[in-house]
Amino acid sequence: MTENVNREKAIELVNITKHFKGVYANKNINISLYKGEILAILGENGSGKTTLMNMLAGIYQPEEGEIYVNGNLASISSPNDSFNYGIGMVHQHYKLVDIFTAEENILLGFRKESKSEVIARVNDIVNKYGFKINLKKKIHNMSISEKQTIEIVKVLVRNVNILILDEPTAVLTPQETDVLFDVLRKMRNDGKSIIIITHKLNEVMAISDRVAILRKGEYITSFETAKTNERELTDYMVGKKVDLKLERLKILASPPVLEIRQLNIMKDDGTVAIENLDFFLRGGQILGVAGIAGCGQKEMCEALVGLRPYKGYITHNGKSIVGYSPEQIRNLGIYMSFIPEDRLGIGLAPSLSITDNMMLKDYKDNKGIFVDREKARAKAENLIERYNVVTPSTETPVKNLSGGNVQKILVGREIGLNPNVLITAYPVRGLDINSSYMIYDILNQEKAKNTAILFIGEDLDVLMTFCDKIMVLCHGKNMGVVHTKNTTKEEIGLMMTGSKDLSIELGKTYGIASDSLLSEEEWNVLMGKEVIDNGK
Amino acid sequence: MLVSLITNSVAMAIVFLFGCLGETITERVGNLNLGIPGIMCLGALGGVIGVDLTYIIFNNPGWFALMFDAIFFSALFACIGGAIYAFLTVSLQANQNVTGLVLTTFGVGLMKFIGTNLNSPNLSAASKIMKSLFNVGDKLGWFGRIFLNYGFLVYFAIILAIFASIFIKRTRIGLFLRAVGESPKTADAQGISITKYKYTFILIGSAIAGLGGMYYVMDYSGGTTFTDGPIEAFGWLAVALVIFSVWKPTMGILGAFCFGLLYILPMYININPIQLKFFDIFPYLTTVIVLIFTSIFGGKSIQPPGSLGVNYYREDR
Numbered sequence: 113m114t115e116n117v118n119r120e121k122a123i124e125l126v127n128i129t130k131h132f133k134g135v136y137a138n139k140n141i142n143i144s145l146y147k148g149e150i151l152a153i154l155g156e157n158g159s160g161k162t163t164l165m166n167m168l169a170g171i172y173q174p175e176e177g178e179i180y181v182n183g184n185l186a187s188i189s190s191p192n193d194s195f196n197y198g199i200g201m202v203h204q205h206y207k208l209v210d211i212f213t214a215e216e217n218i219l220l221g222f223r224k225e226s227k228s229e230v231i232a233r234v235n236d237i238v239n240k241y242g243f244k245i246n247l248k249k250k251i252h253n254m255s256i257s258e259k260q261t262i263e264i265v266k267v268l269v270r271n272v273n274i275l276i277l278d279e280p281t282a283v284l285t286p287q288e289t290d291v292l293f294d295v296l297r298k299m300r301n302d303g304k305s306i307i308i309i310t311h312k313l314n315e316v317m318a319i320s321d322r323v324a325i326l327r328k329g330e331y332i333t334s335f336e337t338a339k340t341n342e343r344e345l346t347d348y349m350v351g352k353k354v355d356l357k358l359e360r361l362k363i364l365a366s367p368p369v370l371e372i373r374q375l376n377i378m379k380d381d382g383t384v385a386i387e388n389l390d391f392f393l394r395g396g397q398i399l400g401v402a403g404i405a406g407c408g409q410k411e412m413c414e415a416l417v418g419l420r421p422y423k424g425y426i427t428h429n430g431k432s433i434v435g436y437s438p439e440q441i442r443n444l445g446i447y448m449s450f451i452p453e454d455r456l457g458i459g460l461a462p463s464l465s466i467t468d469n470m471m472l473k474d475y476k477d478n479k480g481i482f483v484d485r486e487k488a489r490a491k492a493e494n495l496i497e498r499y500n501v502v503t504p505s506t507e508t509p510v511k512n513l514s515g516g517n518v519q520k521i522l523v524g525r526e527i528g529l530n531p532n533v534l535i536t537a538y539p540v541r542g543l544d545i546n547s548s549y550m551i552y553d554i555l556n557q558e559k560a561k562n563t564a565i566l567f568i569g570e571d572l573d574v575l576m577t578f579c580d581k582i583m584v585l586c587h588g589k590n591m592g593v594v595h596t597k598n599t600t601k602e603e604i605g606l607m608m609t610g611s612k613d614l615s616i617e618l619g620k621t622y623g624i625a626s627d628s629l630l631s632e633e634e635w636n637v638l639m640g641k642e643v644i645d646n647g648k
Numbered sequence: 649m650l651v652s653l654i655t656n657s658v659a660m661a662i663v664f665l666f667g668c669l670g671e672t673i674t675e676r677v678g679n680l681n682l683g684i685p686g687i688m689c690l691g692a693l694g695g696v697i698g699v700d701l702t703y704i705i706f707n708n709p710g711w712f713a714l715m716f717d718a719i720f721f722s723a724l725f726a727c728i729g730g731a732i733y734a735f736l737t738v739s740l741q742a743n744q745n746v747t748g749l750v751l752t753t754f755g756v757g758l759m760k761f762i763g764t765n766l767n768s769p770n771l772s773a774a775s776k777i778m779k780s781l782f783n784v785g786d787k788l789g790w791f792g793r794i795f796l797n798y799g800f801l802v803y804f805a806i807i808l809a810i811f812a813s814i815f816i817k818r819t820r821i822g823l824f825l826r827a828v829g830e831s832p833k834t835a836d837a838q839g840i841s842i843t844k845y846k847y848t849f850i851l852i853g854s855a856i857a858g859l860g861g862m863y864y865v866m867d868y869s870g871g872t873t874f875t876d877g878p879i880e881a882f883g884w885l886a887v888a889l890v891i892f893s894v895w896k897p898t899m900g901i902l903g904a905f906c907f908g909l910l911y912i913l914p915m916y917i918n919i920n921p922i923q924l925k926f927f928d929i930f931p932y933l934t935t936v937i938v939l940i941f942t943s944i945f946g947g948k949s950i951q952p953p954g955s956l957g958v959n960y961y962r963e964d965r
Binding site for chain 2: 209219
């Protein structure tokens with residue numbers, strides 16, 4: 113489809129194949145990178161983008177196929193080989209030694225050159241591309257974008273002509289992304305060839321000259337970016353026409369299941385996470401929570417399931433559950449599926465198999481001292497089938513699965529336990545479109561079963577179309593609860609940044625249910641009865 | 649009495665210092681070698697065999713021949729232990745703790761087995777020769793006795809510790825070695841050979857630790873207590889000392905002296921055997937206290953190496 117026949121190729125991948133323990137990560141891939149261009153490699157999670165690039169970086173070895181660099185057959189069996197061919201990769205999870213300074217990290221790539229020589233080269237690069245770095249600063253004291261800058265400089269110092277960036281924008285703010293893109297354009301104009309891995313379509317359109325699409329480990333096609341559009345790319349990426357419209361199920365909501373009043377929570381460092389928060393959840397309704405990251409969402413989730421001490425009043429079906437242990441809370445049918453940034457941190461034991469992870473939640477149902485593996489395996493099989501989890505077997509350690517599949521297992525397991533309250537935070541974080549929609553679908557099915565759902569999300573468009581109501585948090589305070597059908601993205605945006613506080617503006621208290629299961633007198637009794645602190 | 653307390657503590661401390669230094673270097677490259685007690689036993693065995701061979705070859709060996717052979721064979725035997733450990737953990741990715749413990753059992757057993765059959769009348773004579781260096785005796789008073797009256801290995805250990813400290817902190821190879829121990833995937837992505845570094849420094853660390861065993865037999869105990877020597881116990885103390893010294897060789901010198909003092913002190917106090925047992929606890933107790941303090945108050949720089957105890961496999965996902 114491309115017309116670059118006459119241009120010189122910086123890299124040519126021919127029939128590259130790689131599998132991990134029987135699962136194909138890459139299958140017969142043929143991709144070329146031309147000199148002086150930015151090539152975007154687009155694909156869903158688990159489509160093999162990173163694996164493919166890791167073969168260029170010398171981290172993995174292809175089982176079949178050939179790599180040509182500048183027209184010559186290359187054998188890349190270690191990262192050093194890769195650098196010798198002028199290829200450098202900026203990995204998604206930065207490869208930096210945390211306790212070293214930036215300078216020490218950069219020096220790791222040099223054996224013979226003196227320190228002053230290396231620093232002179234660093235300064236050259238810094239001036240050329242306008243980076244801002246502090247060589248004496250330790251990595252663990254750096255912000256994410258500072259770390260990325262060091263990572264890029266570290267690679268460039270090694271005289272790299274071909275630069276690979278794996279999801280470089282995943283952790284950057286829009287402004288930082290713009291700065292990065294400017295640098296990349298400068299590099300391209302310098303004659304460097306660049307590969308950027310991403311699954312964000314707008315970035316593909318913004319930065320790339322060409323785009324190659326991978327799907328399920330196979331190469332699909334490539335386009336000149338200028339001659340395609342987001343819609344077309346999406347179709348090729350996911351393989352079938354996807355309906356981008358989210359559905360908001362219309363269900364008659366039931367009375368409040370979970371009512372929360374005057375919730376106060378502290379963060380780990382002793383600062384306020386949540387301040388005097390009132391809200392309630394109804395069965396068959398999805399309450400979205402919008403807010404800038406770190407506005408108390410995580411702490412709120414933890415408190416609701418008993419993992420974090422709090423002050424305040426929580427009732428479940430009209431009964432106070434203050435001071436309940438996580439186990440007691442779970443026994444009431446309140447479940448949480450919280451997806452932390454690293455996905456595996458809470459909820460799943462990475463080196464245990466899928467079956468074992470199933471057992472973690474229901475081992476107590478077994479009689480006697482032995483666990484019932486067969487039952488758990490059946491559950492695992494059921495879940496794999498139902499949610500299309502890609503895995504060699506039920507006995508595969510969870511850490512060997514791709515992010516999307518891990519998420520499906522986590523969400524699927526929690527839902528399999530028939531909750532009446534489901535607390536879910538960032539369930540689609542890092543997931544591709546197909547997997548995301550599968551998760552939304554699962555949540556809608558739960559909603560139809562009259563489960564009360566608290567949905568902590570990041571994408572406002574999703575919150576707007578998917579949730580029934582949205583509660584906006586700003587620095588731990590409730591800025592108001594709005595019905596999604598009566599609001600706009602702009603309004604929510606203003607509330608998120610604290611410029612608009614509906615409770616002050618309209619003089620209304622939000623988060624107190626008019627049809628509370630407890631009368632106000634009963635609430636007063638509950639709240640005045642004793643100074644309640646669950647004491648953990 | 650104070651002078652003899654100090655000199656005896658220093659003499660004892662060197663056993664710990666060799667072991668600690670060897671283990672520190674090994675841990676700095678990311679491998680927790682619990683085989684150190686066994687490797688020290690192997691080192692002791694190698695040293696004794698080296699001395700014996702010297703007597704077979706020369707009729708009346710001098711200081712240099714004895715010292716050279718003792719060090720060479722001690723390091724060689726210890727390196728065999730280290731090579732077993734390195735092959736299992738680095739090349740075959742075996743669990744480091746299990747491998748180390750097995751190696752300790754092996755080393756201790758082998759020393760006892762061969763040691764009982766190795767009847768060497770030359771050891772105490774050799775020890776006398778090896779312990780002589782400056783021979784100042786009482787000529788310089790307390791100063792000479794505290795600072796100048798030890799065998800070569802005592803000064804060697806201290807110089808080695810200072811050298812190791814500078815090497816790890818200041819040289820490029822030291823930087824690479826720390827990077828491998830902190831984050832092997834980072835080092836690997838920068839083209840540093842993880843396997844080469846791990847093998848090299850596990851072997852060097854083992855050789856140094858082995859000298860501790862040899863020193864104990866040939867210097868500290870005067871060539872007398874070979875087979876029933878408490879070298880294994882010293883090995884565990886050396887491992888504890890690594891934590892005590894927060895992975896810094898120069899801190900290891902200080903820590904070794906503390907441990908030496910705590911070990912020697914009971915002999916200078918009039919106490920009964922039960923109270924003596926409590927004294928045995930002190931080195932471990934102080935290690936626990938140091939661990940508690942570093943965990944609570946310690947910054948990032950005095951934490952164990954980031955990848956300590958975790959094997960590295962490049963294609964791991």
